[in-house]
Amino acid sequence: MSGESVTVSTPDHKRPHRLARLLRSQMRNIAPFLTLILLSGFFAVASPSFATIDNLGNILTQVSVTGIIAVGLTFVILCAEIDLSIASVANVTGIAVAYFSQQESYVNIANVPLAGWAAILLALALCALLGLVNAFGLTVIGIPSFIMTLAMMQIAAGISALLVRGPIAYKVPSLISTLGSGSVSGIPWIVIVAAIMLLAGHLVLTYTRFGRYVYMVGGNREAAEFSGLNVNLILGSVMVIAAVCAGIGGMLGVAHFGSAQQNEFDTYLLDSIAAVVVGGTSLFGGRGGIGNTIVGLFVLGVLNNGLDHVNIDSFLKILIRGLILLAALVINVYAQRLRARAVD
Amino acid sequence: MPEDRSPILELQGITKAFGGVEALRGVDFTLRPGEIHGLVGENGAGKSTLMKIIAGVHPEFSGRFLLDGHETRFRSTRDARAAGIAMVHQELSVAPDLSVAENVFLGNQPTNRFGLVQWRRMAREAGDQLARFGIDVDPAMRLGDLPIGLQQLIEIARVLFSGARIIILDEPTSALSPPEVERLFSTLRRLRDEGTAIIFISHFIEDILRVSDTVTVFRNGRKVTDTAAAATSKAELIEAMIGKGREALEETYTHDIALPARSERPVVLGVDQVSLPRGLQDVSFDVRAGEVLGVYGFMGCGQLELSRILFGKLWPGQGTLRLAGALQSFANTADARRAGIAFVPESRRAMLFHQEPIYKNISVSILDRISSLLLKPARERSIAARQVEQLQIRPAAVELDLGMLSGGNQQKVALAKWLTYPPRLLVLCEPTRGMDVGAKNDVIQIVRDLRDKGLAIIVMSTEPETVLSLADRIIVLKRGAVVREFAGEAISKDRLLEAA
Numbered sequence: 001m002s003g004e005s006v007t008v009s010t011p012d013h014k015r016p017h018r019l020a021r022l023l024r025s026q027m028r029n030i031a032p033f034l035t036l037i038l039l040s041g042f043f044a045v046a047s048p049s050f051a052t053i054d055n056l057g058n059i060l061t062q063v064s065v066t067g068i069i070a071v072g073l074t075f076v077i078l079c080a081e082i083d084l085s086i087a088s089v090a091n092v093t094g095i096a097v098a099y100f101s102q103q104e105s106y107v108n109i110a111n112v113p114l115a116g117w118a119a120i121l122l123a124l125a126l127c128a129l130l131g132l133v134n135a136f137g138l139t140v141i142g143i144p145s146f147i148m149t150l151a152m153m154q155i156a157a158g159i160s161a162l163l164v165r166g167p168i169a170y171k172v173p174s175l176i177s178t179l180g181s182g183s184v185s186g187i188p189w190i191v192i193v194a195a196i197m198l199l200a201g202h203l204v205l206t207y208t209r210f211g212r213y214v215y216m217v218g219g220n221r222e223a224a225e226f227s228g229l230n231v232n233l234i235l236g237s238v239m240v241i242a243a244v245c246a247g248i249g250g251m252l253g254v255a256h257f258g259s260a261q262q263n264e265f266d267t268y269l270l271d272s273i274a275a276v277v278v279g280g281t282s283l284f285g286g287r288g289g290i291g292n293t294i295v296g297l298f299v300l301g302v303l304n305n306g307l308d309h310v311n312i313d314s315f316l317k318i319l320i321r322g323l324i325l326l327a328a329l330v331i332n333v334y335a336q337r338l339r340a341r342a343v344d
Numbered sequence: 345m346p347e348d349r350s351p352i353l354e355l356q357g358i359t360k361a362f363g364g365v366e367a368l369r370g371v372d373f374t375l376r377p378g379e380i381h382g383l384v385g386e387n388g389a390g391k392s393t394l395m396k397i398i399a400g401v402h403p404e405f406s407g408r409f410l411l412d413g414h415e416t417r418f419r420s421t422r423d424a425r426a427a428g429i430a431m432v433h434q435e436l437s438v439a440p441d442l443s444v445a446e447n448v449f450l451g452n453q454p455t456n457r458f459g460l461v462q463w464r465r466m467a468r469e470a471g472d473q474l475a476r477f478g479i480d481v482d483p484a485m486r487l488g489d490l491p492i493g494l495q496q497l498i499e500i501a502r503v504l505f506s507g508a509r510i511i512i513l514d515e516p517t518s519a520l521s522p523p524e525v526e527r528l529f530s531t532l533r534r535l536r537d538e539g540t541a542i543i544f545i546s547h548f549i550e551d552i553l554r555v556s557d558t559v560t561v562f563r564n565g566r567k568v569t570d571t572a573a574a575a576t577s578k579a580e581l582i583e584a585m586i587g588k589g590r591e592a593l594e595e596t597y598t599h600d601i602a603l604p605a606r607s608e609r610p611v612v613l614g615v616d617q618v619s620l621p622r623g624l625q626d627v628s629f630d631v632r633a634g635e636v637l638g639v640y641g642f643m644g645c646g647q648l649e650l651s652r653i654l655f656g657k658l659w660p661g662q663g664t665l666r667l668a669g670a671l672q673s674f675a676n677t678a679d680a681r682r683a684g685i686a687f688v689p690e691s692r693r694a695m696l697f698h699q700e701p702i703y704k705n706i707s708v709s710i711l712d713r714i715s716s717l718l719l720k721p722a723r724e725r726s727i728a729a730r731q732v733e734q735l736q737i738r739p740a741a742v743e744l745d746l747g748m749l750s751g752g753n754q755q756k757v758a759l760a761k762w763l764t765y766p767p768r769l770l771v772l773c774e775p776t777r778g779m780d781v782g783a784k785n786d787v788i789q790i791v792r793d794l795r796d797k798g799l800a801i802i803v804m805s806t807e808p809e810t811v812l813s814l815a816d817r818i819i820v821l822k823r824g825a826v827v828r829e830f831a832g833e834a835i836s837k838d839r840l841l842e843a844a
Contacts, residue, residue, distance in 0.1 A: 207718055209711050215700075216708055222694045225657065227708045227761065228681025286699065 180255020752783025
């Protein structure tokens with residue numbers, strides 16, 4: 001008749017070993033670093049020309065523009081948002097700075113030549129404005145960043161098209177061309193700029209109040225709001241930061257490539273997102289940082305550069321990059337779960 | 345008469361435990377066709393657990409489960425549905441972007457032999473069914489465009505007309521207006537007369553008494569009594585629900601508690617005629633320095649909305665807020681915090697950062713007071729260490745991730761983060777929910793100490809014990825309006841329940 005009484009015993013959840021626990025919670029930092037070491041080791045063995053000082057310089061130069069753009073994107077992804085307009089914003093800023101510079105007479109372009117400093121300021125103002133529009137759409141109107149920045153991607157591309165109307169411009173202000181393509185005692189300026197911006201991003205995220213807020217908003221937006229943080233202000237700021245970083249990357253990139261033209265930066269969208277995510281910054285926000293982005297940049301840089309050294313079908317390269325990105329995404333999501341389990 | 349018929353459902357000695365805590369202990373329950381069976385009991389008394397067993401949500405339990413006299417075990421909600429058991433859950437679960445007709449036939453759309461949906465037939469039948477229920481809406485309308493009460497009625501209609509033999513309604517009336525409740529009841533009676541068995545759970549005891557044939561009372565996971573509705577009264581049911589205070593170790597607040605005389609100290613917060621469409625109606629009250637105002641009401645009474653308005657997360661449609669006499673309109677929660685309001689929401693997920701260390705959780709709301717541009721982590725840690733010691737948070741390691749703490753200690757952290765710089769007003773939602781007795785007492789003591797230091801505090805809860813244990817003065821919210829205030833008088837739990 002009456003049910004046998006059940007005694008429910010809760011098995012004492014065995015605490016995992018401390019080291020295992022640490023490994024679990026640090027998986028997002030360890031996995032990208034291991035990937036970097038494995039890839040470097042592989043290419044060093046596979047090609048004698050890979051592991052040289054010269055080639056290290058090549059890799060650094062190759063990842064610099066991506067690195068500058070990725071600084072701002074790291075802030076955005078830490079807030080659990082995304083910015084798909086960074087490559088377009090980079091492109092339009094690069095084009096704008098050329099548009100406001102005196103071009104050679106054979107360039108058939110109806111532009112507005114200004115003093116170098118004015119051209120740079122106007123270009124910076126343009127990318128900041130585009131970032132503000134992203135911020136407005138995301139926070140005030142409430143458009144998801146994924147969609148808002150998709151629209152901005154098209155808008156920035158449209159402005160680029162209107163400015164150049166087909167031709168290619170070559171001249172940029174001398175400050176920009178020095179920073180983009182010059183070097184000082186053998187070190188390219190663009191590497192130095194990228195290093196400074198990455199360092200500045202790291203300092204802001206780690207040591208400032210704003211940086212802490214970025215992590216808190218990314219970690220738990222609802223709790224941030226109920227802690228009395230101005231979440232919209234922080235989200236808006238990171239969108240502007242991302243656009244300005246992209247703009248600087250775009251200006252130096254134009255100088256680096258030696259020309260300003262439509263669709264010049266298209267590959268940089270995927271590359272910068274890949275650098276941030278491969279590096280281990282959580283797509284769910286709140287975890288990761290510039291350190292991760294730097295590791296991610298090197299993973300991508302080593303991969304791109306190394307594949308050129310080992311004589312591989314250039315079409316296969318694209319597929320390999322896609323697979324590496326997929327693997328990184330799997331690890332990223334998995335690391336989040338492990339971490340959540342380690343904490344709860 | 346229902347008693348003549350053999351039971352459609354018979355449960356014997358049902359016991360169910362979650363992680364060592366018994367939610368149901370040896371419960372017997374009988375349901376006959378053609379009866380409306382009311383269930384009452386406090387939060388956590390076991391009503392919902394029993395219903396979830398019946399609806400196949402919890403397949404693991406011990407005891408006998410007889411359907412039509414045959415021993416049965418549901419492995420899932422699908423099994424239960426196939427056996428003709430349907431349930432309306434407490435939380436609205438509709439698809440607001442689909443049409444009314446699609447919602448009525450959710451998961452059950454009429455199809456032709458090629459598997460294509462018969463839209464016209466669906467719209468026609470949905471319209472007919474709703475008309476039988478006294479609802480006159482265009483079945484093609486988007487459900488989300490209708491008022492909440494109507495949405496809830498349509499969800500109920502979906503279940504009522506699904507052809508189920510056993511229908512479980514968990515708190516169906518909380519969002520309904522009195523005429524809507526009336527319409528629901530007449531439909532329930534008609535279904536009963538057609539032979540359907542209906543289980544009706546509600547906090548509104550008048551509703552239970554009006555519509556039920558039989559009433560079963562739960563307390564602490566046991567069935568206390570079942571009786572014919574005609575043979576009992578509200579007072580009797582409330583007494584059965586809360587017991588005489590002898591069984592449990594905890595304070596049960598069945599005896600009278602004398603509330604102190606109304607405070608004469610300055611008013612800190614003045615709320616005047618605050619209204620919110622479909623949420624609050626002309627809510628007015630004030631809170632004085634050195635007093636705890638309790639806001640009590642059932643789930644859905646408007647507490648949640650009121651608390652959000654106080655912290656700048658929702659904006660009142662009408663009405664004003666004053667802090668120490670000065671008119672306030674908060675653009676966001678940061679404004680409210682800077683104005684001196686501290687807020688602890690009802691869910692710990694919504695107030696803390698589980699993957700961050702304790703000290704960052706404690707310092708998050710005061711960073712702009714202890715640092716300008718650069719963080720001062722050493723200062724943060726020392727402040728956190730002091731709070732951890734004062735509130736006796738265990739373990740006392742400020743570097744530890746918050747997620748490692750027990751619920752009670754997390755709740756203390758949520759308080760601690762507001763106490764370094766005393767706020768003007770502290771708003772606490774469900775401050776002791778889901779805590780063991782020890783942690784509960786700690787939190788109660790902390791809140792009393794703060795009050796004695798002159799803080800104005802609002803405690804909002806759907807649990808009468810929480811309000812009774814903390815408040816100096818109590819207002820009762822019902823369907824978005826203040827219906828009663830208790831001040832300077834003796835009060836007991838049954839009188840509080842009676843008012844709500």
